Amino acid sequence: MSVRVRMAPSPTGFLHIGGVRTFLFNWLFARQHDGECLLRIENTDTGREVAESVEQIKESLTWLGIDWDGEVAFQLDSAGRARELAQQLLAEGRAYEDEGAIRFRQPAGSVAWDDAVRGRIEFQNEHLPDLVIVRSDGRPTYNFASPVEDLIDGITHVIRGEDHVSNTPSQINILRALGAELPVYAHVPNINGADGRKLSKRHGAVSIDAFRSGGYLPSALFNFLALLGWSFDDKTTIMSRRELVDRFTLARVVSSPATFDYEKLDWLNGVYLRNLQPDEYAHFLLTWLSEQQIDWPRTTVDATVPLIQEKIERFSQYPDFVRFLFEPVTPPADLDPRICAAAREKLAELDPWEAVTIERALRELCEELGEKPRQAFAPIRLAITGSKVSPGLFESLELLGRDESLERLGAVVAGAASAAADA
RNA sequence: GGCCCAUUCGUCUAGUGGCCUAGGACACCGCCCUCUCACGGCGGCGGCACGGGUUCGAAUCCCGUAUGGGCCUCCA
Numbered sequence: 001m002s003v004r005v006r007m008a009p010s011p012t013g014f015l016h017i018g019g020v021r022t023f024l025f026n027w028l029f030a031r032q033h034d035g036e037c038l039l040r041i042e043n044t045d046t047g048r049e050v051a052e053s054v055e056q057i058k059e060s061l062t063w064l065g066i067d068w069d070g071e072v073a074f075q076l077d078s079a080g081r082a083r084e085l086a087q088q089l090l091a092e093g094r095a096y097e098d099e100g101a102i103r104f105r106q107p108a109g110s111v112a113w114d115d116a117v118r119g120r121i122e123f124q125n126e127h128l129p130d131l132v133i134v135r136s137d138g139r140p141t142y143n144f145a146s147p148v149e150d151l152i153d154g155i156t157h158v159i160r161g162e163d164h165v166s167n168t169p170s171q172i173n174i175l176r177a178l179g180a181e182l183p184v185y186a187h188v189p190n191i192n193g194a195d196g197r198k199l200s201k202r203h204g205a206v207s208i209d210a211f212r213s214g215g216y217l218p219s220a221l222f223n224f225l226a227l228l229g230w231s232f233d234d235k236t237t238i239m240s241r242r243e244l245v246d247r248f249t250l251a252r253v254v255s256s257p258a259t260f261d262y263e264k265l266d267w268l269n270g271v272y273l274r275n276l277q278p279d280e281y282a283h284f285l286l287t288w289l290s291e292q293q294i295d296w297p298r299t300t301v302d303a304t305v306p307l308i309q310e311k312i313e314r315f316s317q318y319p320d321f322v323r324f325l326f327e328p329v330t331p332p333a334d335l336d337p338r339i340c341a342a343a344r345e346k347l348a349e350l351d352p353w354e355a356v357t358i359e360r361a362l363r364e365l366c367e368e369l370g371e372k373p374r375q376a377f378a379p380i381r382l383a384i385t386g387s388k389v390s391p392g393l394f395e396s397l398e399l400l401g402r403d404e405s406l407e408r409l410g411a412v413v414a415g416a417a418s419a420a421a422d423a
Numbered sequence: 424g425g426c427c428c429a430u431u432c433g434u435c436u437a438g439u440g441g442c443c444u445a446g447g448a449c450a451c452c453g454c455c456c457u458c459u460c461a462c463g464g465c466g467g468c469g470g471c472a473c474g475g476g477u478u479c480g481a482a483u484c485c486c487g488u489a490u491g492g493g494c495c496u497c498c499a
Contacts, residue, residue, distance in 0.1 A: 010499075042499085076499085101497050118428075127426050127495090135497040142499045166427060166494035187428085194434080196491065227435065227448095234437035235447045254436080257492070261434050264449040274462075311461045321460090362458085377458040389460045 003035025004156050007066075008074065011042055011050045014207040015060040017260070018161075018191040018199050021225045025188055026159045027066045028226065028248035038153060039068040042076055060208035064218050065241060072153050074145070082140040082148045085178055086133050094177040100136030104144070104174055111169045116157070116186035116250040123169040131170055147171040151180050159186040159250070162257075186250045189229045189257045196259070204262050215288055215315025216265070220272035224265045228258045238271060270313030278305050288315040296326050303399055307391035321391065325399055329386030329408065337416035339379045342369060344409035353402045355394040362394070383412045 007023040009015060030037035039061075041054055061068070086102050089095035095104050106129070112122035133144035140148070146167075150158060165187050175182055193203030205211050211221055223239055231254075232239065232247045239247070276284065282302050289296065304322045312318055346365045350357055366376045381393050384405060390396055397405050 012499095099497085103497095121427075123427070129495070132497045137497080139497085141497070146499085161493095162428070163493050169427090189429085190492075192492085198492090224435095229435090231436055233447090237435095237448055256429050258436090259434060261449065264435065267449055270462090308461095310463095313461090359458090366458095373458050375458095381459060385459095387459090390458095391460085393458055 003033040006038040008040040036069040042074040102134040103130045220269040324385040340412040359394040
C-alpha cells in the first residue's frame, strides 16, 4: 500500500507555525515512504481575500521547502458525495432526521484505534453524542465532511493535531458505518507559548512570513520545527532535510505538548548561518535585504560578509551592525579626542590602506601612548562606527576607506575643540 | 460537569524494569581566548509532579491524587 497524506491549511489568514509543524511531519512521512503529500484547500468561500491567502500559504510552504503532489478542494459547502453518503446512512438506519438536519446514530459498545503516535486509545460509544452530519440547510458538517473527504482522496495516514483526538472515535464510527477502510491515525502534540497556552502573537512570531522577514534561514527553521515533538536520538540536533526524511518516524513523535523556544531557534539559525559558504551567505543576505527593501551597494555588502558571518544569528541583526559603512554616524559628544587625534595622524600617511597595516599602525600607537589596546581602540571604534559594538576595527577601517576614516576621526577632534571653546 | 490526552533540568528532549549516583542541546553562571560584540574551548548550576502498589530491582508497569491541555456547536 502506498502512502498518501494531506496538509489542510485554513485559508483564513497566514500560515501558522504550529500548523506548519504538523504539515512538516506529514511531508517527512510521505517523502520517506515515497508516498504522496496532498495540499487540501478548503473552498468554503471563493472570495478574493481567500484566494490571496491561499497564494500566501503556498508561497510560505515553498519558501520553507515543503512541496506537494497535488491539490484537492475540501468542498465543505457543496459536497454532493457527502450528502449521498448521508442519505445512504439514513436509509440504512445508521442516521436519523432531526429538525431538518441529519444526525449520525452512534453504535453500541466501544471504539478504539492504535494511534501511530500515542498508542491505543479507546472510547465508550455511550459518551459520544449523535452528531449532526448534514445541517438543515443541506451543508455537511466538518466532522462528516472530513472523513468523507479523506475517503474520497484515498488518504492512508491522517496525521493531525492532538485537538482532533476527541473527534476521531466519531469519525471512525462513521467510516465503519460507511463500510470504509480506516486510515492510520497519528495525533501529534500541540505547540505552546512559554505560558503553556496555545502559541499566539503574544509570544512572538507565529507566521512563517514573520520568521522569513526576521532573517531566519528556511533550512534552520525546518530543522528546528522537526525537533519540536520529535527527536532522532539523545544527541543529534543539526540535521539536513535529507537526513530528516531518512530518519523521521511517527513512533518517535512524543505525545506531550512542546513549548516554542525562540532562543534555541536563534542559536540554531546562527549555526546554519555560520556554516554557509561566503557566496551562499551573500546570496541569502542579499535576498533578505531586497525583501526588506534595503538598497545598499552589492559590492560593499559582499565585502562585509567575512566581517559579520560569525557575529550574527539572524539577518535582521545585520543592518545595525554595518550601517556605519553606508550612513553617517554620530559618536557620543563627550568622546576623548586625544586618541582619535593621534590615530588620525598615525593613519594619515599609511600605505597601503589594509587591515593588516592598519592593525600594525594602531598597535604601535598603543605602545607609544602606553595604552592597552582594549582602552585605546574603544574611542576609535566609537568615532568610526558610532557604536561600542562593531565588526573588527581594522577591517572596518579598511572597508570605510582612508578618506572617510580620517574624516570621522577628525570630526571627533574638531567637535571636542569647539565644545572646549564654548565652555 | 462528562469523556479523552499529557506530566523527566527554566526550555527542547534521551530513557520502553537492572547500562541511570538520569545522558545531550538551548538558556543561565564562572574561567580561558580576545580590539568591542560574537565564535570557540573548559567547567558549573539544574529534573523523573505527588502518594500508594507490583517486583530482588521502577523515570520506566498498575491504581489514585494534583496540575495542564483538548473535545463535548446545525464551528473548523
